[in-house]
Amino acid sequence: MSTTTTDVPRYDAFVASCPSRRLLDTVSDKWVSLVLVALGLGGRMRYSELSSRIAGVSQKMLTQTLRGLERDGLVSREVTPSVPVRVDYELTELGASLFETMRHLKHWAEAHMDEVDANRAAYDKARA
Amino acid sequence: MSTTTTDVPRYDAFVASCPSRRLLDTVSDKWVSLVLVALGLGGRMRYSELSSRIAGVSQKMLTQTLRGLERDGLVSREVTPSVPVRVDYELTELGASLFETMRHLKHWAEAHMDEVDANRAAYDKARA
DNA sequence: TGCTCTACTCTCTATTGGGAAGTAGGCACT
DNA sequence: AGTGCCTACTTCCCAATAGAGAGTAGAGCA
Numbered sequence: 001m002s003t004t005t006t007d008v009p010r011y012d013a014f015v016a017s018c019p020s021r022r023l024l025d026t027v028s029d030k031w032v033s034l035v036l037v038a039l040g041l042g043g044r045m046r047y048s049e050l051s052s053r054i055a056g057v058s059q060k061m062l063t064q065t066l067r068g069l070e071r072d073g074l075v076s077r078e079v080t081p082s083v084p085v086r087v088d089y090e091l092t093e094l095g096a097s098l099f100e101t102m103r104h105l106k107h108w109a110e111a112h113m114d115e116v117d118a119n120r121a122a123y124d125k126a127r128a
Numbered sequence: 129m130s131t132t133t134t135d136v137p138r139y140d141a142f143v144a145s146c147p148s149r150r151l152l153d154t155v156s157d158k159w160v161s162l163v164l165v166a167l168g169l170g171g172r173m174r175y176s177e178l179s180s181r182i183a184g185v186s187q188k189m190l191t192q193t194l195r196g197l198e199r200d201g202l203v204s205r206e207v208t209p210s211v212p213v214r215v216d217y218e219l220t221e222l223g224a225s226l227f228e229t230m231r232h233l234k235h236w237a238e239a240h241m242d243e244v245d246a247n248r249a250a251y252d253k254a255r256a
Numbered sequence: 257t258g259c260t261c262t263a264c265t266c267t268c269t270a271t272t273g274g275g276a277a278g279t280a281g282g283c284a285c286t
Numbered sequence: 287a288g289t290g291c292c293t294a295c296t297t298c299c300c301a302a303t304a305g306a307g308a309g310t311a312g313a314g315c316a
């Protein structure tokens with residue numbers, strides 16, 4: 001008996017209707033990667049700490065991103081009913097499993113910025 | 129003399145005004161990752177091959193994505209003036225340097241789809 | 257009474273995504 | 287000569303989304 005491809009219902013993001021396509025979409029987001037990297041590097045963090053670490057993020061986008069990540073089980077949210085309220089966020093194990101990839105992505109952008117800039121300049125100059 | 133932090137002008141995507149923030153944004157895109165993975169796995173490819181490999185992508189988005197990647201120097205574009213025209217795309221060295229990360233990202237989405245689905249169901253059920 | 261704090265939540269506008277239809281340019285068939 | 291067909295785009299339009307900024311809640315403190 002041969003192990004055919006029908007054994008396991010596999011996900012494939014190349015297929016339009018595959019749920020993993022949508023997951024790839026939600027995960028391919030600037031704010032998602034920044035939040036995951038921030039939490040991965042800094043550990044447990046308050047909302048306000050994240051807000052200042054990820055400069056320029058609006059409160060709306062930060063909240064929205066955190067909600068999504070919490071729903072997907074990538075981060076955990078813990079409320080301490082002090083006054084004023086204190087809310088801490090932390091990567092779950094699932095979130096941690098994506099951390100390295102996201103760190104690579106962020107690092108790649110920082111490491112190849114100059115090269116990309118040069119390429120853009122050359123491209124634009126060529127068809128100016 | 130100590131090596132102070134002023135030695136090299138570093139990029140940091142956590143800083144809002146840093147160019148690498150915008151690069152991270154353009155690279156954090158569903159279509160970008162799918163194109164990079166497709167080209168990384170399949171090597172040199174025609175427009176139409178990419179189009180069918182990445183099911184569901186509109187011609188507009190595919191062209192737009194490829195243009196951006198070409199401008200940034202991640203893919204090369206070669207036109208063969210046959211009839212009808214033939215256009216081939218291929219990863220550059222720079223593009224190849226991002227391939228592994230993107231493959232991880234796509235693979236992560238496919239591998240953890242079930243877990244994420246379960247988390248979502250639990251989350252939604254908890255506050256239904 | 258009203259000011260402060262954190263962590264949201266709402267409102268409004270600019271940008272984007274995607275479908276569908278149109279374009280270019282040349283061979284091939286009638 | 288004209289019509290059709292091929293690939294690889296390009297343009298138009300509309301609905302959906304992103305994002306900034308202002309507003310809210312609730313409790314302690316002056």
